[in-house]
Amino acid sequence: MKPRVRFAPSPTGYLHIGGARTALFNWLYARHTGGTFILRIEDTDAARNSQEAVDVILNGLRWLGLDWDEGPLTGDATGAGKGNCGPYFQSQRKENYQRRVEALLSRGLAYEHEGAVKFKMQREPITIHDLVVGDVVRKLTDREEADPDFVILRSDGQPVFHLVNVIDDLEMDVTHVIRGEDHLSNTAKHIALFQAFGVKPPHYAHIPLILNGDGTKMSKRDTGASLTAYTEGGFLPEAVVNYLCLLGWSPKDNREKMSRDEVVERFDLPQILRHNARFDYEKLLWLQGEYARELGDDRFYELAVHAFAKAGVNTNAFPLPYVKAALDTCKGKFKLFSELPAYAGFYFTDKIEYDVEAAKKDFVPENKPRLEKLRDAFAAAPAFNAGALEIALKETAKALGVKAGVLVHPCRLAVTGKTSGPSLYHLLEVLGKEKVMQRIEKALAGFGG
RNA sequence: GACCCUAUGGUCUAGCGGUUAGGACACCACCCUUUCACGGUGGGAGCCCGGGUUCGAUUCCCGGUAGGGUCGCCA
Numbered sequence: 001m002k003p004r005v006r007f008a009p010s011p012t013g014y015l016h017i018g019g020a021r022t023a024l025f026n027w028l029y030a031r032h033t034g035g036t037f038i039l040r041i042e043d044t045d046a047a048r049n050s051q052e053a054v055d056v057i058l059n060g061l062r063w064l065g066l067d068w069d070e071g072p073l074t075g076d077a078t079g080a081g082k083g084n085c086g087p088y089f090q091s092q093r094k095e096n097y098q099r100r101v102e103a104l105l106s107r108g109l110a111y112e113h114e115g116a117v118k119f120k121m122q123r124e125p126i127t128i129h130d131l132v133v134g135d136v137v138r139k140l141t142d143r144e145e146a147d148p149d150f151v152i153l154r155s156d157g158q159p160v161f162h163l164v165n166v167i168d169d170l171e172m173d174v175t176h177v178i179r180g181e182d183h184l185s186n187t188a189k190h191i192a193l194f195q196a197f198g199v200k201p202p203h204y205a206h207i208p209l210i211l212n213g214d215g216t217k218m219s220k221r222d223t224g225a226s227l228t229a230y231t232e233g234g235f236l237p238e239a240v241v242n243y244l245c246l247l248g249w250s251p252k253d254n255r256e257k258m259s260r261d262e263v264v265e266r267f268d269l270p271q272i273l274r275h276n277a278r279f280d281y282e283k284l285l286w287l288q289g290e291y292a293r294e295l296g297d298d299r300f301y302e303l304a305v306h307a308f309a310k311a312g313v314n315t316n317a318f319p320l321p322y323v324k325a326a327l328d329t330c331k332g333k334f335k336l337f338s339e340l341p342a343y344a345g346f347y348f349t350d351k352i353e354y355d356v357e358a359a360k361k362d363f364v365p366e367n368k369p370r371l372e373k374l375r376d377a378f379a380a381a382p383a384f385n386a387g388a389l390e391i392a393l394k395e396t397a398k399a400l401g402v403k404a405g406v407l408v409h410p411c412r413l414a415v416t417g418k419t420s421g422p423s424l425y426h427l428l429e430v431l432g433k434e435k436v437m438q439r440i441e442k443a444l445a446g447f448g449g
Numbered sequence: 450g451a452c453c454c455u456a457u458g459g460u461c462u463a464g465c466g467g468u469u470a471g472g473a474c475a476c477c478a479c480c481c482u483u484u485c486a487c488g489g490u491g492g493g494a495g496c497c498c499g500g501g502u503u504c505g506a507u508u509c510c511c512g513g514u515a516g517g518g519u520c521g522c523c524a
Contacts (some may be wrong), residue, residue, distance in 0.1 A: 103477035420485035
């Protein structure tokens with residue numbers, strides 16, 4: 001039988017980066033083995049459920065490219081789903097839980113207590129055969145020693161996580177439970193429940209947790225804990241996916257940058273590490289740069305235009321060839337799309353604000369005649385393109401007896417307001433003679449010397 | 450408090466009874482260069498501690514320490 005795995009998030013309004021990785025590992029295992037990836041929404045806590053919260057999860061998985069073979073089609077709990085084991089929202093599966101609880105009750109494996117129903121948990125240690133961690137003998141804690149039984153049905157009739165999780169895995173024929181290590185201790189309860197239902201528990205694979213960069217545990221409030229920090233932060237999904245693959249899993253051959261297909265081919269449970277990993281933002285950023293540099297033109301333009309729009313800059317107000325030419329000078333020079341508006345905003349506005357420190361350094365009296373000479377050389381250039389402008393600048397520098405940089409810096413500052421950016425000659429060409437002249441003139445007027 | 454998991458440079462990791470302990474990110478220096486980025490070259494930096502086992506432990510065992518997790522009518 002082909003493996004059937006599932007990602008079973010609770011709709012809390014956000015998708016934790018660790019949850020995203022759990023989903024990814026499940027997806028990878030399913031794709032690697034030709035198995036089935038199921039998405040199940042564990043919305044038993046009616047108080048904090050909403051379609052919006054479910055959509056956050058669905059959209060997050062879609063952004064990452066983790067398509068599910070079975071599961072909801074939309075965030076509507078009562079809506080349609082795909083697969084033969086639905087519904088895939090626990091809120092729609094109440095009868096199953098009720099029926100199972102009654103079966104347990106009738107067989108004396110559970111009992112009523114203060115209006116709730118408690119499961120009769122065994123007192124002997126339970127051995128968990130974990131595919132990642134190995135055999136784990138889970139003994140009772142002192143609290144459990146006092147009362148090993150646990151509630152499976154609340155006094156208000158609502159089933160509890162341990163119960164529904166097991167019943168659904170059982171009824172959905174889940175063969176491998178790949179989840180965070182925070183569930184390892186709970187697994188004893190789950191195994192006991194499976195046994196009470198008379199079936200063999202699935203295989204378990206508990207994956208280590210993701211910690212903050214400083215080694216502390218990652219909680220909801222930590223920056224970077226939510227997937228939206230990356231979706232909204234200008235990251236590429238392929239970079240995030242690649243990075244997540246490397247956190248807690250290793251191809252064992254020093255490969256770092258790998259395509260999704262490559263990982264699918266090589267991913268397997270035994271190579272999952274047993275220890276927690278710290279989230280290394282810098283390394284993610286490196287991968288982001290790698291993927292950003294090799295983006296295809298169409299996708300690059302689309303993402304770039306979107307990034308500008310988000311920053312309030314409507315690039316559509318400019319001629320398409322101009323926008324494309326402008327963006328071409330930026331490709332491979334920045335990593336995060338969220339950086340782009342600041343990096344190349346000068347193409348789309350005439351209000352140039354000079355970097356204060358740089359202005360103090362470059363807009364000094366002795367540079368005024370130099371910049372004037374450069375302006376004249378540009379004006380006299382045979383053509384206003386990168387090649388001709390470079391020659392004009394270098395010859396001017398030579399005539400003035402200074403290095404090219406002496407002219408380059410004030411010129412860049414005058415035209416873009418910044419000290420770094422795209423290739424100067426190319427950005428001048430894209431901007432065009434008129435704008436360049438205007439900006440140099442304006443800068444000259446502000447020298448005040 | 451009890452129970453469980455874990456421990457290789459700053460970070461992610463490879464390795465493993467005998468290695469000059471390998472790679473990547475980050476960092477430093479230099480080169481390239483109109484800036485930034487890219488690319489090149491070189492460099493600093495590591496087996497948590499203590500006991501065993503062994504001719505020999507980073508590697509196996511035990512203990513400690515540290516970090517993480519679990520003990521809910523949360524999921």
